[in-house]
Amino acid sequence: MMFPSTIETLARAVAHEHDSCGRIFGIPAALFAPAAASPRLRCAHMGHSLDNPFGVAAGPHTQLAQNIVASYLVGARFIELKTVQVLDRLEVSKPCIDMRDLGYNCEWSQELTLEQSFDQYASAFALVHALARARGADPSGIGFNMSVGYDLRGIRSPAVTTFIDRMRGAGGGITAKAKAVRDAFAGTSLAVDELDVPERISNDVTLSTMHGCPPEEIERIGLHLIEELGVHTTIKLNPTLLGPERLRHLLHDRLGHTRVEVPDEAFAHDPSFEDACAIVDSLSRAAKKAGLCFAVKLTNTLETRNVEKVLPEKEALHYMSGRALHPISAALAALLADRFAGAVPISLSGGVDAFNAADLLACGVRPLTVSSDLLRPGGYGRLPQYLELAEDRLGALGIERLDDVPLSATKLAAYAERAADDTRYSRRTARPTFSSRRSLELVDCMAAPCRERCPAHQNVPDTLRLIAEGRADDALEVILRDNPLAATTGCACDHPCTLECVRNLLDDPIEIREIKRWAEENARADADEPRPYRRDGLHARPCSIGVVGAGPAGLAAAVFCRRLGHEVTVYEARDRLGGIPASAIPAFRLPDAAVARDVARAARLGVRFERGRTLGGDLDLGALRAVHDRVFIAVGAGGGRRLGVPGEGAAGVCDAIDFLERVKKGGPPDLGRSVVVVGGGNSAMDAARAARRLVGEAGRVTVVYRRTRAEMPAARDEIDIAEKEGVAFEELLAPGRVTVGTDGHVVGLECLVMELGEAGDDGRRAPVPVAGKTRTVRVDSIIVAVGQGRLPASLASSGLEVAPNGRIAVDVGLETRLPGVFAGGDAVRGASTIVEAVADARAFADAVGNTGGDGAAREIDANASLARKSRRAYKEAEPRAEAARCLGCDELCALCVTVCPNRANVLYEIVPTAGGVTQRYQTANVADWCNGCGNCAAFCPTGGAPYRDKPRICLTEEAAREIGDGAVFLLERDGWELREREAGETVRVVREGEHRSSETDPAGARLFAIGRALYAAFRYLV
């Protein structure tokens, strides 16, 4: 439940935050829209002359006064106030927003009473006028638009009628609000001498009808608004007007959002296109007769089934908004513009963003209002870019005044077609989400997701900062500190860091691997001499280390240990160093020279290599243990796993690694014309791409996988590249039998047709055979890439314990049951990635020293960082420019702050070291302003929910009483109290003046430090 603040509190908050931090409601001044309106963007709408055509849609951004103020500050000039209705005490399911990719919400119902809504809208109106005056701007270019629902009875009710009357200036009490603001601003940089705020807040209404409202009811309401109330009127239409065939074709076939289910009822209970046209015709004639404006707003959200169950399960349906709705809204706009020959103005909100706004404006669509886009990272701060890009792009089109641009059905139809083909709206650009499940603590939560996701926890942000500063040499040292295989991973790492780069949520992820590769290739020749690590703790004296295997795990372990000053000998069975990556990853992905550079670096450090030494052959584990203090076994995973189906022994069926090794050695097998690769990992992609080169243009290479492409474990870019190179993909097929010709050679692969069942422990949906359905693919060769499964037989007699999964058994520290003998990489994990091998190597090295230690903390400009996090910027070709796109998530995360529509998540500073706190910037949640929508939890890169787990600042006792568990911070004029609650009980209380010692009461000392910092930062709120 929310407890909206009074005008006095809000005005004080505005003035104080502005003067003390250079922000207002968390929006840094750098994001404020210019005070002077652009002549190009000015436009008329609903009886207003708007400074620009951008606004915020009725919804979470227009509920509380601070939301409206934040919208105004970033440039919104058409404020569609959140819909009100007579039923103003509804229980709304929570969480109610899921904006991680496509936007979903439970029906956004009013959460405030009509009285509270009026109070908030009037407060916002007064504040916006005062801020405009204080900034030397003309407030008349801002339009507040009422939105009412949902049926005629409710709209005619005395409560809603009174609301509308008051909004239209009947005894609204605006003068008192203006005085309160002027008083609060007095003596600050926002002080205004005169503040004349009009009594009329709004004289225009958008009619928001529930999904399923009958056409005749919509028309009756529209006529009531126009003829009886005499207000300018807009009606908001549903996307279902496109009709089931066209809508589903766009959504599923062209955009690929096949998992979005639109129930038949959605079409059955909504008006048809013809119904809607009749309503539009009737209302526009009525408005013309009454001398009022009339417009259509596209579109309402799309009713869909709650399949993913992110929103509460009890909601069978939820409502889709965001990017997938954009081509649908554009297509509907084109149809309506055509039907009415451009005579009925169309305003649009479905999936509008900074990059498509100018296209729509050039078609004559305006104003454009936004909600979903502003709920994503960057939040309100995304809006300034709309204005900048619109100004530039319309200028480039020679458009001097928006009002001169007519609504064009032809242009809209062409635009809608382009949008339907644009991957920005399709499933192919689905945005990944964070996988970290670390718990969210009261303080010190900020970390870079890229670094957390990297198995070796490489310091990506520092590397990118150094590269952006042109310091490739220093960047290479940072890379080498965490990862001795800088060249190999620069080319062939599966780079999971990229999947979790926060920029995925804004534009494009940073090309982390490519930039690091550039640094490795472009650092000074002598810049790669790694400095030694500190050697402390248990193994302060130099040890002798034996490493068995010179693959990624062995090589990396050798370098880590050498940098710790230990003597290291690597024993390798083959002549070639570098393991499977060196021998089997094709040269088009991993050149020999790259592996050679990593090996050379190890050799220069003094790592000794003994080639032709095989464990279980001429090498005996007992003897190794006698010679070395510690032994690290990194012998790889051994042979490839078999399909386990009849016929797989036939000629023409080969293992992917064997195949790739033969290709790399220059003696590839004859594959024939038609090749099937079974598997979905990186080896499968390598094998498919290598085979594609061998079969030539006339040949065909098909990857067969038992799940869908979306579940393939291979890096997404490897899959995309394979496809671009002509590899075909067959999803949901599992090998059942290899069919063999009379000559003993494979001729076909009979596959079981699969479907996806329930999600397994790894979160992926398990493939299940469809009863009785098979498919046979004709083939000349089959390459099996379903993982590696057999430990080298030579290890069987070494005394190492083999785990049930067929791998060497180790404890959490990677030590085997033989003391002093450790193991890592594929020998322990099975087929894994190069960087996972590096991670194991480091874990082993940490057992013989301390490889940790980052550079010193840097000064952070929080406002500059917040502004950067709002600006969308797509990939740069030049490495330094690309590195400069890094948002420094380790220094300031604040995702929860930017995405909160209610400005309830706030940033504060604390002195690091106070109470054991280590980070300077922290976040807290103003409980009175939070409605538990869950948006901050969806974007927080931890397993927690900021609005529940962070200290909750309560401005009122009522808010404090609402809170179940967690840290409840009650802010009072003359002090503060911080209660920690668990299982509904208060377990610890600290208060102003009750200092706690970190020696005797560390938990109390920490709470005290937090409480003191919160009070210092937010006492102005009471």
Ligand code: SF4
């Ligand atoms: S923006 Fe930079 S710090 Fe943040 S996740 Fe991406 S690479 Fe890492």
Ligand code: SF4
């Ligand atoms: S703090 Fe989080 S849950 Fe609360 S209103 Fe903001 S985004 Fe929603």
Ligand code: SF4
């Ligand atoms: S989103 Fe907020 S709570 Fe989550 S890690 Fe970032 S700053 Fe912390």
